[in-house]
Amino acid sequence: MIRFDGVTKKYPDGTVAVDDLSLTAPTGKITVLVGPSGCGKTTSLRMINRMIEPTSGLISLDGQDTGRMNEAQLRRGIGYVIQHAGLFPHRTVVDNVGTVPRLLGWDKKETLERSRELLDRVGLAPELADRYPSQLSGGQQQRVGVARALAADPPVMLMDEPFSAVDPVVRDQLQDVFLDLQSELGKTIVFVTHDIDEAIKLGDQVAVLRVGGKLAQISDPAYLLAHPVDDFVADFVGRDRGYRSLQFQPAPKLPLTSERTLLLGESTAGVSGDWVLVVDDSHRPLGWVEPARVSGEVTSEHLHRGGTVARASGSLRGALDAALSSPSRRGVVVDDEGELVGTVRAHEVLSLIEATDRPDEDRADAFAEEGA
Amino acid sequence: MEWVNDHWGDIFALARSHVWLAGLPLVLGLLIALPLGWAARRWSRLYPVLISASGLLYTIPSLALFVLMPLILGTRVLDRANVVVAMTIYTVALLVRTVADGLGSVPEATLQAARAMGYKGLRRFFGVELPLAVPVIAAGLRVAAVSNVSIVSVASLIGVSQLGNLLTDGYDRFITAEIVAGIVACVVLALLFDGLILLGQRLLTPWVRAQGGRA
Ligand SMILES: Nc1ncnc2c1ncn2[C@@H]1O[C@H](COP(=O)(O)OP(=O)(O)OP(=O)(O)O)[C@@H](O)[C@H]1O
Ligand SMILES: [Mg+2]
Numbered sequence: 081m082i083r084f085d086g087v088t089k090k091y092p093d094g095t096v097a098v099d100d101l102s103l104t105a106p107t108g109k110i111t112v113l114v115g116p117s118g119c120g121k122t123t124s125l126r127m128i129n130r131m132i133e134p135t136s137g138l139i140s141l142d143g144q145d146t147g148r149m150n151e152a153q154l155r156r157g158i159g160y161v162i163q164h165a166g167l168f169p170h171r172t173v174v175d176n177v178g179t180v181p182r183l184l185g186w187d188k189k190e191t192l193e194r195s196r197e198l199l200d201r202v203g204l205a206p207e208l209a210d211r212y213p214s215q216l217s218g219g220q221q222q223r224v225g226v227a228r229a230l231a232a233d234p235p236v237m238l239m240d241e242p243f244s245a246v247d248p249v250v251r252d253q254l255q256d257v258f259l260d261l262q263s264e265l266g267k268t269i270v271f272v273t274h275d276i277d278e279a280i281k282l283g284d285q286v287a288v289l290r291v292g293g294k295l296a297q298i299s300d301p302a303y304l305l306a307h308p309v310d311d312f313v314a315d316f317v318g319r320d321r322g323y324r325s326l327q328f329q330p331a332p333k334l335p336l337t338s339e340r341t342l343l344l345g346e347s348t349a350g351v352s353g354d355w356v357l358v359v360d361d362s363h364r365p366l367g368w369v370e371p372a373r374v375s376g377e378v379t380s381e382h383l384h385r386g387g388t389v390a391r392a393s394g395s396l397r398g399a400l401d402a403a404l405s406s407p408s409r410r411g412v413v414v415d416d417e418g419e420l421v422g423t424v425r426a427h428e429v430l431s432l433i434e435a436t437d438r439p440d441e442d443r444a445d446a447f448a449e450e451g452a
Numbered sequence: 453m454e455w456v457n458d459h460w461g462d463i464f465a466l467a468r469s470h471v472w473l474a475g476l477p478l479v480l481g482l483l484i485a486l487p488l489g490w491a492a493r494r495w496s497r498l499y500p501v502l503i504s505a506s507g508l509l510y511t512i513p514s515l516a517l518f519v520l521m522p523l524i525l526g527t528r529v530l531d532r533a534n535v536v537v538a539m540t541i542y543t544v545a546l547l548v549r550t551v552a553d554g555l556g557s558v559p560e561a562t563l564q565a566a567r568a569m570g571y572k573g574l575r576r577f578f579g580v581e582l583p584l585a586v587p588v589i590a591a592g593l594r595v596a597a598v599s600n601v602s603i604v605s606v607a608s609l610i611g612v613s614q615l616g617n618l619l620t621d622g623y624d625r626f627i628t629a630e631i632v633a634g635i636v637a638c639v640v641l642a643l644l645f646d647g648l649i650l651l652g653q654r655l656l657t658p659w660v661r662a663q664g665g666r667a
Pocket of ligand 1: 091092093095096097116117118119120121122123124274
């Protein structure tokens with residue numbers, strides 16, 4: 081657990097970067113600090129491993145005042161992913177990853193094994209191991225940055241906009257890899273971003289900071305979207321927050337309609353109707369076809385792949401999006417193995433939404449107390 | 453050319469001496485410039501002081517410095533140490549700035565990353581800062597090497613022999629071939645030093661070429 085207690089940072093030139101910040105980052109959870117540029121996110125993060133010393137206030141790690149710990153030791157026990165990856169240009173990818181283990185005195189072989197294992201974990205091909213950072217794409221560099229921070233298996237990770245320098249598609253992949261890793265590793269993570277979507281996707285808890293380094297609101301993402309405390313937060317969390325908040329509402333039992341399906345390679349002869357769903361041998365959905373436009377066998381060129389696929393165990397947002405994006409207006413729903421279980425229509429999802437409550441009010445008090 | 457053929461032995465002996473008198477100060481100068489350059493980076497107020505002081509040192513005529521050495525060091529007039537020390541001073545004067553600028557060329561994000569990983573003190577210096585400063589330092593070292601090779605020839609005037617002897621002797625005795633041989637030998641030596649430093653730099657900075665390979 082990381083705890084900020086009335087922490088203020090005033091730079092020598094008089095800039096107050098962080099103003100009386102109090103918050104707790106619980107063990108094993110992801111706490112996201114989000115806010116506009118210059119609101120003191122990096123400063124807050126760097127005060128945790130004492131790369132920056134607070135002007136006043138206290139930061140503790142599992143109840144211990146970090147101000148009393150040995151700096152280098154503290155840092156070797158905290159993984160840090162720096163803004164824009166910050167890899168060592170003169171070291172190969174594996175050597176970059178092995179940095180902290182080597183500093184901790186692991187032997188070469190052990191370090192090398194660990195580094196290779198981590199590269200695999202973050203989804204980097206083994207043949208990239210001996211390249212230099214300048215020979216990697218931005219997304220690959222960021223993966224190396226994450227692997228490097230994880231190398232010595234630190235209980236705490238600080239991540240400063242680790243996925244900001246890549247395009248949205250790659251960012252999305254990196255976020256998924258990251259969430260996968262975290263569900264396995266359960267680190268205590270403080271994650272900085274200026275992207276509210278990223279904050280909401282990744283955070284177990286989101287702290288919104290305003291310029292001047294003041295904490296505006298801290299709560300879980302669903303609550304934040306449903307109950308922004310003021311205009312600044314409301315504005316910052318954005319216009320689509322009603323729709324986005326559906327992401328946190330697990331779909332109750334969806335009213336599914338079973339779907340007439342075709343196997344890939346089957347003939348459309350005798351099949352009527354506007355759109356028919358095509359599946360593979362394991363009954364996994366592949367895409368929609370219009371039988372009238374296909375003469376003979378269905379091949380993969382005939383498939384319309386525009387629709388998203390929702391999981392029955394997923395969120396209401398997923399279900400609604402599947403319905404809205406489907407050319408047939410029937411949203412494809414699968415089970416956890418990816419097998420088709422049926423389809424759902426938008427109005428059916430909407431009536432489910434109307435029947436569910438908004439995130440409950442009580443939690444406002446719980447977080448207000450924690451924040452105090 | 454006949455003169456050269458008759459004097460290969462002499463030329464080699466003088467060249468060997470030249471290599472020592474120019475090369476040893478290069479190594480010593482670098483070793484001294486490293487902590488000084490580091491200090492100039494570390495304490496920003498020291499930077500202008502060290503840069504002006506070393507610039508000033510470099511303006512002292514070499515002959516004057518050679519002549520002064522026995523007085524300062526208490527060495528004998530013909531002692532080769534006089535030349536070595538004087539040349540080391542020149543090298544330091546050239547390299548302090550180079551080292552400071554080289555360390556300054558290390559990207560801030562890399563330094564921050566090193567701190568965040570828990571790098572401290574000497575380990576950070578030798579593990580991260582110095583290797584990344586090599587390209588800049590090597591460039592300065594090449595300038596210093598060439599400059600040393602040329603300045604050392606003046607030492608003939610105080611009786612320490614090296615390739616400069618070919619120039620003074622050839623001049624005194626009107627042997628053009630000897631003068632030409634002296635000049636050519638100096639140029640070859642300078643090129644040799646330059647090539648050696650370049651080679652060392654290549655070996656120490658494989659990542660620089662990797663960068664080029666991608667473009
Ligand atoms: N060393 C410094 N000296 C003076 N002011 C600083 C220093 N570092 C940061 N600041 C100021 O402190 C404030 C907070 O900076 P910080 O880097 O923490 O912001 P941030 O939220 O991380 O911004 P970004 O999203 O742009 O990375 C800014 O106004 C910045 O200009
Ligand atoms: Mg920042």
